[in-house]
Amino acid sequence: MGGATARVPAKINLHLGVGPLREDGYHELSTVFCAVSLYDDVTVRAADELAITVTGESSGEVPADPTNLAARGVLAVAEYAGRSETNVAIEIAKQIPVAGGMAGGSADAAGAMLAAARLWRVDLERETLMDLAAGLGSDVPFALLGGAALGTNRGEKLLPVLQRGELYWVMVVAKTGLSTPAVYHELDRLRAGRGETVPAPERPDELMVALASGDVHAVAPLLHNDLQPAALSLQPLLRRTLRAGKEAGALAGIVSGSGPTCAFLCADADAAIAVAAELSGLGVAKAVRTARGPVPGARLIPAHG
Numbered sequence: 001m002g003g004a005t006a007r008v009p010a011k012i013n014l015h016l017g018v019g020p021l022r023e024d025g026y027h028e029l030s031t032v033f034c035a036v037s038l039y040d041d042v043t044v045r046a047a048d049e050l051a052i053t054v055t056g057e058s059s060g061e062v063p064a065d066p067t068n069l070a071a072r073g074v075l076a077v078a079e080y081a082g083r084s085e086t087n088v089a090i091e092i093a094k095q096i097p098v099a100g101g102m103a104g105g106s107a108d109a110a111g112a113m114l115a116a117a118r119l120w121r122v123d124l125e126r127e128t129l130m131d132l133a134a135g136l137g138s139d140v141p142f143a144l145l146g147g148a149a150l151g152t153n154r155g156e157k158l159l160p161v162l163q164r165g166e167l168y169w170v171m172v173v174a175k176t177g178l179s180t181p182a183v184y185h186e187l188d189r190l191r192a193g194r195g196e197t198v199p200a201p202e203r204p205d206e207l208m209v210a211l212a213s214g215d216v217h218a219v220a221p222l223l224h225n226d227l228q229p230a231a232l233s234l235q236p237l238l239r240r241t242l243r244a245g246k247e248a249g250a251l252a253g254i255v256s257g258s259g260p261t262c263a264f265l266c267a268d269a270d271a272a273i274a275v276a277a278e279l280s281g282l283g284v285a286k287a288v289r290t291a292r293g294p295v296p297g298a299r300l301i302p303a304h305g
């Protein structure tokens with residue numbers, strides 16, 4: 001049966017600066033996103049009722065009901081287009097770790113929007129698509145944009161960043177996930193405990209210069225994540241993972257976004273394969289993957305099936 005499929009990348013935050021908690025429940029961010037080569041494929045087809053199937057990486061942990069972010073993406077397009085008939089089958093083939101801080105749910109929302117717009121031949125201007133995406137989640141606009149970008153406000157306001165060459169990563173997927181709101185909440189708790197006044201997050205200019213230079217050795221010491229202490233507080237075993245990655249030869253390691261996936265930057269593709277092989281043998285993780293970035297954002301590909 002005819003349908004449309006979108007392929008959408010995961011992300012790593014190369015820098016994640018988090019400001020104080022705002023009155024709307026969000027935190028002001030200054031973040032550098034980089035899209036990396038782990039992908040979810042989202043297919044949308046006409047059907048008699050809304051049906052969601054999820055296969056692949058940790059698919060059992062993904063809700064197969066209207067709370068799935070892909071279903072919300074389809075509904076956002078339908079509402080914009082004034083469609084009352086929204087029965088579709090959504091198939092999600094997951095490679096992106098679930099609840100891993102790599103924005104897999106956001107990727108699926110972005111992919112579902114593109115696929116639904118194609119299936120129903122809805123002509124969506126790029127700006128409209130980005131606005132609808134921001135309504136679904138702070139990370140969804142970046143899943144559409146891809147590449148490397150500076151994210152501000154709650155992460156949805158984007159400016160492309162020049163990144164020369166490719167960076168090679170090892171991603172270590174933890175055995176259990178972390179909830180994004182819980183990690184932000186833990187950061188607030190830790191900061192309150194220290195009696196800190198939290199400043200607005202600063203733009204990471206030094207990192208952006210290093211990215212433009214294409215020198216991985218200049219980038220490595222500048223990776224930073226304000227959420228890392230909170231993720232480590234909720235999953236103390238991640239300290240061991242971070243240590244193991246450095247010992248295995250990575251140039252640097254950080255928790256990816258809200259975690260608990262850890263991202264290790266390696267000197268080149270061969271080094272990433274060697275570090276991944278070493279970490280796989282340690283049994284600290286559910287899975288170990290290599291990835292490179294930047295890669296393009298969500299795009300339509302020939303339909304599956």
Ligand SMILES: C[C@@](CO)(OP(=O)(O)O)[C@H](O)COP(=O)(O)OP(=O)(O)OC[C@H]1O[C@@H](n2ccc(N)nc2=O)[C@H](O)[C@@H]1O
Binds near residue numbers: 155180181
């Ligand atoms: C932390 C980050 C880093 O890129 O991603 P993940 O690592 O989880 O993938 C993002 O900020 C997650 O973005 P996303 O997962 O889209 O968050 P949303 O659905 O918009 O918000 C979920 C919840 O996270 C918290 N939140 C999110 C964004 C933000 N700037 N401040 C926040 O405090 C709020 O508690 C909010 O209710």
Ligand SMILES: Nc1ncnc2c1ncn2[C@@H]1O[C@H](COP(=O)(O)OP(=O)(O)O)[C@@H](O)[C@H]1O
Binds near residue numbers: 061100101103
């Ligand atoms: N399509 C989806 N893929 C993954 N998780 C989803 C999806 N739709 C809803 N969720 C829910 O969102 C939560 C966060 O998922 P995810 O986006 O993978 O993690 P993160 O916010 O850490 O990047 C999951 O625990 C799951 O309950």
